[in-house]
Amino acid sequence: MAETSVESVSAQANQGVKGNFRWVVRHPIWAFVVIIFLFFSLMTDTFFSLGNFENILVQTSTLGLIALGMTIVMINGNIDLSVGAVVALAASLTVDIMGWPMFESWGNWQILPAVAAGLASGVLLGALNGLIVWKTGVDAFIVTLGAMLGVRGLVFVYTGEQSFFAMNFAYSDFGASRFLGLPTLAWIFLVFTLLIHILLSRTVHGSNTYAVGDNREAAVNAGIRVGPHMMVNFMIVGFFAALAGITLSTQMGASTPNLGRDYELWVITATVLGGTKLTGGAGNIIGTFGGVLAIGILRNGMNLMQVPAFYVLVTLGVILIAVLFLDKQLNRKGDGELRI
Amino acid sequence: MAGFVERMRNGDIKSLIARNGIFVAFVAFMIAFGIGSDRFLTFDNLESVVRSSAMIGIMALGVTIVVISGNLDLSVGSMLSFGTVMVVNLHDKIGPGPAILVMMICVLLLGAVNGFLIGFVRLNSLIVTLGMLSAIQGLTLIYSGGKNVDVNPSTQDTTWFRVFGRGEVAGIDMPIIIFFALASFVGFIIAFTPYGRRVYAVGGNPTAAVFSGIRRNRVVFSTYIVSAFCVGIASIILGSRVMGSQNNVGQGYELLVLASVILGGTSLLGGSGSILKTVIGVLILGFIQNGLLLLGYPYFAQWIVTWIVIILAVWLDVAAKRGRLLSPIA
């Protein structure tokens, strides 16, 4: 067909010009990460050092782990606002259970059932959210907005408003431990990032995740069991929220009922900055990783530059919008686009 | 309205209930609490609940319109902090009238920034308003230097500014009157004017709206102006009620406001929803908090009950619309 050859010739020419920028166009957040990285390296003496990079990795690992799960549910066309509350629940459960008298004789092994219980709580709440979304057909935004309040309530019921302290120092030692030259928490984050990247890009479940988010009705028609599929994804995000709560509590050796407040908003921000669409069907882990790093570097860099607290808020807000704007400019479509 | 009357005449009560699941939820709820506590259905209590819901309610009016047009506004909470701090701070300096004027202009400007970025530049509304949430919070702190602001105590009882939060007309508190007046006004505009029709169309299918000659950019822009206007009004009431303000008074309101809008059955996808239902949503949320307090439950019980009620109410609403309880998704 003649008209396609016209198209493809010009498309090829296009590729030649833009070839090198293609990757950046697909992940504009990484351009931004590089820019702020250079900026803070030049502006402060303390930013550019291995120790600081490790700090950034560990500090972002909390948001980062949750963002992995959030990316999946958002590609799926859903959202989970309850992650912050799940962070607090898992942390409180884990830290508390490890101190139960029944595990006293277990020594350091007492950490295991506690961690298992913490993770299970996240997975279960995820399953509950997913089940409600599936069976009632109520939008995930609403279901998880409710859960965000309700789970926080459960945390307060469980803890009686108290913070818990991990008597077993092995727990917080783990949070500070290193493995093969990197902080263990950084490893956990990196390994799960890789796993989820593979899950999304290589497996059937990953492909279905995109399909369901892209066009739920089409997915139903094509015979994907959309309900259970979504439920699994909610369980994944619940797992990661719980895991983040646990790794965070290993850093603190303690838990507080207010842990994870506002995390949902920051995680969603990082994910969207990474190119995941709120409407579903698009996004990837490479972008999310960039989004998480961007927020981590910004916060760390501004701390090191001693930006006054009030201005940090303004700067963060403005930068969020600026990145979105950058993304829009890079992804501008050609003359095929209508002026809608 | 005409449809409503007609359906009543046809005796089609079942379909009426089906279409308005949220009202049923509301009534059931009021009865339950009325049985649980003898104070619940007293005039004083009802008035107190509606009064304390009025600010969330007024903000929810604007957010409803934003959501109907297919967007979100998460910046209302920090905008409320900003407006309240500003109007209270300026009250003693330039007098209540100018203070209100200057504050309204500033808040509308913030709304215009939202509207411009989302309507004309076409940036994602969730992230823009989230960014604005943070930026406005910072602006507020810079403006106030982080300090609480207060109306000079010696004028607190004499300034006419007190009317908005503390005044009464015919025994009814002013915030309630403003809330219902504004709700009727906005409700009529959105339901019965060409402007309202355009807002629904833009939310329902933006492409088709543009193909129908609607200037989508302007419509989206305008919804954020309306939202900012509502926040401005809420700021006046809050400032007047408290006669002072903190930099974080509005923190967390964005999600409460959104929750009540959604509770009323406005879909986040845009194109549907109504002010009347939002008002019901606001009242349900207000009564949950109050009802449990009266029954003597601790505050975190409110959160758990809110969880259950939000899901049940919205479920009832969508189930009624689709005519079956469970979703057909396999």
Added chain:
Amino acid sequence: EPMKIGITQNNVGVDSYQTTYEKAFIEAADADADVETVVLDAGGDVARQIAQIQDLVQQNVDAIIIWPTNGKAVVPAVRAADKAGIPVVITNSNIAEEGFDFIKSFSGPDNITQGSRSAEIMCDKFKDMGIEKTAQIVQISGQPGYTTAIERAKGFEDRLPEVCPDVTLVETQPGDWNREKSQRVMEAFLVKYDKIDGVYAGDDNMGIGALNAAKAAGRDGIIFVGATNFAVGYEAMARGEYWGSIYQSPVDDAKNALATAKAVVEGKDVPFLNYFDTPKITQDNMDEFTKPVF
């Protein structure tokens, strides 16, 4: 070379106290040629505070002052700083005992004592009025889960039965350090309880919110006792509407913290619990105090 002292605060801008503290801290540091500071704010988030402590360790400051967002959760971070050889001073509200080994000193008010003192103020007033056998009171506490809120409530609740065993605390609800929230909570209390003789609020800001509600409902004769005396509270006392509070100066708080940290760096001896005094203030003795600046 000046010494470098880093501080991570709880949540600047959440109320005037913290803001005034920050200002006073920076002013005091600027006035002192020997000190250079890194001033950070955790925004109320424990995780962010831990990150900030790590960043300060990374910068190798000479001392770290921490205003804990949570007394327990910062302990491992404090321990890490201590391991890195950086002395830590805690300010305003203390950390959990488990962390005492890793800090040089605590500088600040004693929140439990403050709670007890508020209970005493309340009780003394009831005795004056002769209603200590029948009085019913309500409590409006600070943001749930935060140390200051918990300690003040605990101090109050423990002390009250000791001094006035017949006074009943009928209900406690949080006001989140927020005047408007507190006003709403009080409105609900007023509907619910026909008899309220006293209100204890976790700070004056919330106390004034409660007072607003009582005034609007036309309920006179309620005794309001708060903590952290704010300017609005002081003025309300002057008008005779508000009974008493605890006088606590953020300027003293800040200066005390900086001085403690400086002394630690210089290797001087400092008391481990370096409390500064927070006296009772009521309508009777308020002339002895200047009006708070915040």
Added chain:
Amino acid sequence: MSEAQPVLRLEGIVKTFPGVRALDGVDFSVFPGEVHALMGENGAGKSTLMKVLAGMYQPNEGRIMIDRKPVVMRNPIEAKQNGIILIHQELSLAEQMTVAENVFLGELPRTRWGFVDWKVLEERVGSILAKLNCDFGPRTNVGSLSIAKKQMVEIARALTHHAKVVVFDEPTASLTDAEKVVLFDIINDLKSDGVSIVYISHRMEEIFTISDRITVLRDGSYRGTLVAADTTEDEVTQLMIGRSLDYSRNIEQGEIGDITLEVDGLSCGRLYSDVSFAVRAGEVVGFYGLVGAGRTEIAETLFGLREPTSGTIRLDGEAVSIGSPADAIANGISLVPESRKEQGLVLGMNCRDNITLPQVDDMTAGPFVSNGAEIAIYDMYRDRLDIKAPSWRSEVGNLSGGNQQKIVIGKWLAMKPRVLIVDEPTRGIDVGSKAEIHNLIRELAHSGYAVIVISSEMPEILRVSDRVIAMYQGRIMREFTADEVNEDNLVQAISGVGNGKAA
């Protein structure tokens, strides 16, 4: 064939929606290896019946038998397991994914490790696409395809399975002739493999080309089954709409007035270039060309949706600049867009509000929209276009495809424009209504409108146009008057051969 047992039998199927009895005791049976056409007016219940068959809807009454065993199919998955595949009337694709992923959606091949087996996937899809003569590869993004090609992707799905029954619901509504030929070959192949086909279309000539038997539905009830070889178009039409069609009722050309719209040297990037033509009041100009020829893009430019890179547009002799559809409407230009779902309708709104949307500003009583005026307009076009909807309050999204299209047309006719552009106006419209719409277009021209008709159906172009403009790859090749034009020279002009003036 009649002695064989039906592979599929639907008995007494009843399906109701709030306020509508969409199916009222329909019987329908399909024999192995036959092509069974299902016909009926818009809203007769064809798609609903097929959705019941595919497990998307549960019937209120009646039963489904496959191989003489009653089955209950609660969802599309179970239908698939029973060997039933439905190619939807409305496209049902994941737009942001590749062709390959879409074709095997829900059943992607796996490797031993549970990963997607891309190699196998691409091979299998590649061979299916080759069979369908498609010029795009398995890795192409579906979102970048034209509607016709998306339709081919849908059709490709039918070939992934060994199905018992394949249902095509109006597959040709947006296919070109070339693709149609491929489709019919595929259908014949399937048939010779013993697969049964249910084929829905409003195009008589297709029905008689490929079907063995024809079942007609009317207002949700069964009207009869005819053997294709023994019947005529007229008989089928009679059964469908209760009367014969009178194709000759073509309204005479009225008085041709002054030039209303004039386009001079209009270009828009790579989409089309150097386009010049004029339309006079009282005249219908048809634009014909292959899909992708750039006709839609010209219409969109005139309607303010694209910015031309060069050239001028004149209305009544005055140059105008049209920045948006709002400007276009203010200038008296209307466009019935190509894609009803995306561009034409707000699916969640009711019928009345959709029809009056472009002019809602003018329908006020005081500050409020006037209920009466709106309903009057709705009623008028409902009657004219024979729109079948339970009431004006029905959500447009719940109407049948053809009735949705009628709402779009009604919406733009109600504007009473000076220049009316209609892009593929009768896509999915039944024969009766189609004739009615053609008459309407003629009538409008007669009363002084300037009308542009874009269509890929040659009979339609030939029937309504006073002049025909043939386009090829973004350029005007030739202009014909109604007297000159015929099928042969038109086909020649749009395929780029011959003596087109711009060639």
